[in-house]
Amino acid sequence: MITLLYAGLCTLLVLTLAGxxxxxxxxxxxxxxDGGDHEMVKRVRAHANAVEYLPLALLLLGGMELNGYPNAVIHGFGATLLVSRVLHAWGLSRSSSASPGRFVGILFTLLLMVAMSLFAIAGFVSPYLASDVEAQEYEG
Incomplete structure (x- = not known):
């Protein structure tokens, strides 16, 4: 499974952030x-943010793969997910205020998750729509 590759890489990212x-x-x-330590706050948030977003994103990715989406699509989404989470963690680790890495990382994560959600919903709905069309053609 392709998703397993990205799950492994994302797990290494989460473990690095935890370390x-x-x-x-x-x-x-x-x-x-955080003991009042500003650097600790940034590290905790970088780790927690990855833990908050990665499980749902990987679940969507795995569902898409099981639903038969092309390997190129799965790799595209998986690689984008990993890069966006690394960018976010890097940006947050460098600055607790707005930073390019943090902005781009969360933007791509959110857009990716919206896209994967729509793909997942479409993958579920399309067989029902196709069967309705076939039923109407058969009756007509």
Missing amino acids: RVMARRLSHKIGIG
């Missing part, structure tokens, strides 16, 4: 929360 949080906790002796 950055853990390293900061250890080096600055922060047990819970």
Whole structure:
């Protein structure tokens, strides 16, 4: 499965972001929360944001693959997802205010998820629409 490739790569991204949080906790002796450390806030948010968006996006991607969408489409969506999440994490890690990486990363993530949602819905609805058309042609 192509989705498995992107799930693996995205998991490595999430683990990298988690490792950055853990390293900061250890080096600055922060047990819970952010300890008032601005750098810790950025690291926690970069990790949490990836965890918030990736599961749904990967679920949509896997559903599209199982529904028979072309491999090129799955790779296009998967690669865009991974790159957009890396850009977002990089942008947020560098600045807690607006940054190009953060903006482009979330913009592409959201647009991608809307597109995948529409593909998923269309994949579900199209067989029913096709059977209605065939039924009307048969009756006519």
